[in-house]
Amino acid sequence: MSRKIYKEIEQDNGTLTIWGSNRWIKIDYAKPEWSDNQEPYFRYEDRRHYLSEILGTRFPNAPEWIKEFDGYANDSFFSGVLVKLSDDGEAVKAFTFCS
Numbered sequence: 001m002s003r004k005i006y007k008e009i010e011q012d013n014g015t016l017t018i019w020g021s022n023r024w025i026k027i028d029y030a031k032p033e034w035s036d037n038q039e040p041y042f043r044y045e046d047r048r049h050y051l052s053e054i055l056g057t058r059f060p061n062a063p064e065w066i067k068e069f070d071g072y073a074n075d076s077f078f079s080g081v082l083v084k085l086s087d088d089g090e091a092v093k094a095f096t097f098c099s
Contacts, residue, residue, distance in 0.1 A: 003019040003096070004019060004021060005019055006022060007065075009065045011099070014099055016098070016099045017097065017098050017099075018082065018097045019096045019097075020082075020095030020096065024086060024091040024092070024093060025042045025091055025094055026090065026091050027040045027041065027042050027089070027091055027092060028040070028041060028042070028043075029041070039052055044081060044094040045096070049081060049083075049094070051071075054071035054081075055073065056070065057069050057070060057071055066082075068084070069083060069084055069095075070083055070084055071085070072097075078098060079096065079097060079098040081094055081095065081096060082094070082096075082097055083095075
């Protein structure tokens with residue numbers, strides 16, 4: 001996947017870069033290793049991301065830049081995936097962030 005910069009955000013501790021194509025990704029269902037039930041997931045950068053692993057962005061004192069997204073999941077202390085959900089809940093837009 002070619003990385004297209006979606007946005008760069010200047011912060012006190014450096015620049016946060018967000019990459020992504022801004023395209024909708026269909027949500028599918030599969031049984032993860034930790035559950036006996038089917039769960040919704042999307043495939044992004046050759047990995048399944050289950051929605052149950054995504055944390056919401058509506059929390060007290062959330063930084064302004066994260067409020068345009070519906071959720072996130074960290075890959076490390078400095079990077080992760082940001083998610084925007086479609087209105088019908090059938091697709092997501094996924095982005096990679098790194099600081």
